[in-house]
Amino acid sequence: MNTTTATRDKNGRFTGSKRSSGNFGMIASAAAGGAALGLLAMLGRKAAVQAPTALAGNWDEALALEHAATRKVFDALEATDETNTTKRSMLLSHLKHALMKHAIEEENVIYPALREAGQREAADALNQEHGYVKQYLYELENIPNASPDWLAKLKEFRADIETHMREEEDSLFPMLRAQLSEEKNKALTLLMNKEGFKVA
Numbered sequence: 001m002n003t004t005t006a007t008r009d010k011n012g013r014f015t016g017s018k019r020s021s022g023n024f025g026m027i028a029s030a031a032a033g034g035a036a037l038g039l040l041a042m043l044g045r046k047a048a049v050q051a052p053t054a055l056a057g058n059w060d061e062a063l064a065l066e067h068a069a070t071r072k073v074f075d076a077l078e079a080t081d082e083t084n085t086t087k088r089s090m091l092l093s094h095l096k097h098a099l100m101k102h103a104i105e106e107e108n109v110i111y112p113a114l115r116e117a118g119q120r121e122a123a124d125a126l127n128q129e130h131g132y133v134k135q136y137l138y139e140l141e142n143i144p145n146a147s148p149d150w151l152a153k154l155k156e157f158r159a160d161i162e163t164h165m166r167e168e169e170d171s172l173f174p175m176l177r178a179q180l181s182e183e184k185n186k187a188l189t190l191l192m193n194k195e196g197f198k199v200a
Contacts, residue, residue, distance in 0.1 A: 059110065059189040060173040066102050067165040073098065074158045082146040089145060096137050101199045103130050109192040114172065117179050122172055129164045136160070 073095045080088050107127060114123035136157040143150045177185055 057189075058177065058185055059192045060169075060177050062189070062192065063102070063106065063110070063173065064169050066098070066105075067169065070095070070098060070102070070161070070165075074154070077154055078151070078158075082148070082151075085145050088150070092137075092140055092145070096141075099133055099137070101196055103133070104199050105192045105196045106130070108195045109188060110173075110176070113180070113188055114176055117176055119172065119176070126164070126168065126172070129160075133157075133161060133164075 073091060077088060077091050077095070080091070107130060111123040111127055114120075114126075136153070139153055140150065140157065143153055180188065
């Protein structure tokens with residue numbers, strides 16, 4: 001369908017121009033299709049990021065798998081040298097995202113369950129340690145990554161985070177899982193995966 005619009009020229013006279021509304025419909029359809037494809041791509045990416053955790057089994061096994069993946073990123077970072085600044089930046093960005101997702105899962109689901117199971121002090125200490133994880137990430141982003149100080153800070157970060165992960169895997173998580181019924185463990189697993197998917 002064509003429409004005519006009237007406008008004034010520089011002398012104040014009306015001029016008419018024809019515009020096709022069919023073009024607008026085609027553009028709107030293309031935009032809607034593009035938005036739908038973008039949404040599907042985002043959901044697919046989120047599912048791919050969360051899939052290893054979701055398929056790992058119970059919540060504690062899934063978190064241990066994420067810990068192992070974190071160690072692999074640290075391995076890759078430590079294998080770089082001061083000439084690999086781009087690779088260091090990319091790996092650090094990957095590490096930051098993985099740890100952020102992991103922290104959301106623990107802070108929003110597992111640590112509250114620990115508090116509910118009578119382990120308030122332990123849950124609060126773990127939560128506080130997550131604050132130091134964020135501090136390390138901040139410092140690594142603000143130290144030039146070609147500097148020897150960067151690698152030293154990375155190694156310090158790894159030592160601290162591995163202590164945190166061992167405490168969870170060796171002591172607190174097995175204790176919590178043993179205290180909960182199978183039904184409650186399954187519910188915790190589903191809830192943790194839901195939280196992880198939100199930020200994947």
